[in-house]
Amino acid sequence: MFTLRVVPTEEAVGLMLAHDLTRIVPGEGKGPAFRRGHVVTAADISLLLAMGKEHLYVWEPLPGMVHEEEAARRLAAAGAGQGLTWDSPAEGKVSLRAAHRGLLRVDVARLEAINAIGEITIATRRDATLVEAGTVVAGCKVTPLVVAEEQIARAEAMGPWIQVKPLAPLPAGLIVTGSEVFKGRIPDKFGPVVEEKLERFGCPVVYKAYSDDQADRTAAKIREALAAGARMVLCTGGMSVDPDDATPGAIRRAGAQVVTYGVPFLPGSMFMMAYLEGVPVMGLPGAVMYEKETVFDHVLPRVLAGEILTKQDFVRMGHGGLLPR
Numbered sequence: 001m002f003t004l005r006v007v008p009t010e011e012a013v014g015l016m017l018a019h020d021l022t023r024i025v026p027g028e029g030k031g032p033a034f035r036r037g038h039v040v041t042a043a044d045i046s047l048l049l050a051m052g053k054e055h056l057y058v059w060e061p062l063p064g065m066v067h068e069e070e071a072a073r074r075l076a077a078a079g080a081g082q083g084l085t086w087d088s089p090a091e092g093k094v095s096l097r098a099a100h101r102g103l104l105r106v107d108v109a110r111l112e113a114i115n116a117i118g119e120i121t122i123a124t125r126r127d128a129t130l131v132e133a134g135t136v137v138a139g140c141k142v143t144p145l146v147v148a149e150e151q152i153a154r155a156e157a158m159g160p161w162i163q164v165k166p167l168a169p170l171p172a173g174l175i176v177t178g179s180e181v182f183k184g185r186i187p188d189k190f191g192p193v194v195e196e197k198l199e200r201f202g203c204p205v206v207y208k209a210y211s212d213d214q215a216d217r218t219a220a221k222i223r224e225a226l227a228a229g230a231r232m233v234l235c236t237g238g239m240s241v242d243p244d245d246a247t248p249g250a251i252r253r254a255g256a257q258v259v260t261y262g263v264p265f266l267p268g269s270m271f272m273m274a275y276l277e278g279v280p281v282m283g284l285p286g287a288v289m290y291e292k293e294t295v296f297d298h299v300l301p302r303v304l305a306g307e308i309l310t311k312q313d314f315v316r317m318g319h320g321g322l323l324p325r
């Protein structure tokens with residue numbers, strides 16, 4: 001599978017050392033500066049020359065074959081869209097990392113097509129999730145020590161299959177509904193939860209209002225939020241089936257186009273997504289106040305990544321949409 005070859009050191013970048021190379025510095029020490037199997041990089045050349053190595057024995061895969069490290073590197077480089085960096089190979093694997101906080105998007109169909117090629121294995125984090133800077137989001141590997149170059153070329157030809165989209169904060173409008181809060185019977189516990197989540201994403205609240213369970217009043221406040229410069233409107237409560245649950249009707253009455261009312265996701269299934277003059281308007285059910293993580297935490301990063309969500313996006317959330325408790 002490999003052949004032994006002598007190459008000038010300056011031409012050895014990317015090739016694999018066939019044996020350990022010893023460095024001796026009087027008074028300092030003696031030991032292997034490079035190990036068998038090390039793939040020579042451009043940064044190694046000056047040290048190799050200083051060690052007196054003008055020629056090297058390298059192992060080279062037979063024509064048409066690629067070493068596991070080179071294969072993993074090529075898979076990572078070809079697969080990475082925007083917002084990614086990659087590590088040096090370790091144990092034959094190359095990890096892709098988020099270059100910044102953002103929304104991870106995986107082209108699942110492409111990923112599956114590549115993993116079906118044969119000896120390529122790529123594992124990723126879940127599509128459409130929030131990732132922090134530096135998070136490992138994918139690992140690329142091939143199974144044998146040397147793999148047919150044709151398999152790698154096929155994967156490369158499919159193009160990028162992963163990206164981390166940057167998030168841009170949006171000025172938000174917040175409308176807290178419910179007669180119990182509007183009439184001062186209980187303190188508002190929902191508004192602060194949403195404000196805290198928005199703050200984490202750097203979204204200023206440019207409009208905040210309370211409404212009772214009158215759809216007309218809530219609808220008017222949604223329009224006021226837009227007029228005040230909100231580029232995302234969040235309405236809390238009143239999302240389920242009681243006679244006083246008027247928020248979905250209010251969002252419609254404001255003139256918004258409803259993408260979905262109800263999402264196959266728990267908690268938060270009574271969520272509504274709508275757009276009014278291009279501005280996302282969301283109806284947040286009671287669970288968003290109560291539960292640590294809900295559908296809202298999965299929709300907000302997508303909105304801030306600039307995605308316009310469709311019914312199909314919500315339909316896809318069912319698989320994996322039951323959060324562990």
Ligand SMILES: Nc1nc2c(c(=O)[nH]1)N[C@H]1C(S)=C(S)[C@@H](COP(=O)(O)OP(=O)(O)OC[C@H]3O[C@@H](n4cnc5c(N)ncnc54)[C@H](O)[C@@H]3O)O[C@H]1N2
Binds near residue numbers: 286
């Ligand atoms: N028979 C059914 N029961 C329930 C359904 C259903 O479809 N059929 N849906 C369930 C789901 S899912 C949720 S979530 C909850 C609540 O949904 P709502 O969005 O309608 O919540 P509300 O009725 O407005 O309030 C519920 C509860 O929370 C208190 N609340 C609401 N807003 C505030 C606030 N700003 N500050 C403090 N407390 C607030 C409110 O007083 C109620 O006690 O319904 C399930 N049930």
Ligand code: MOO
Binds near residue numbers: 270
């Ligand atoms: O809409 Mo409820 O739990 O499914 O939040």
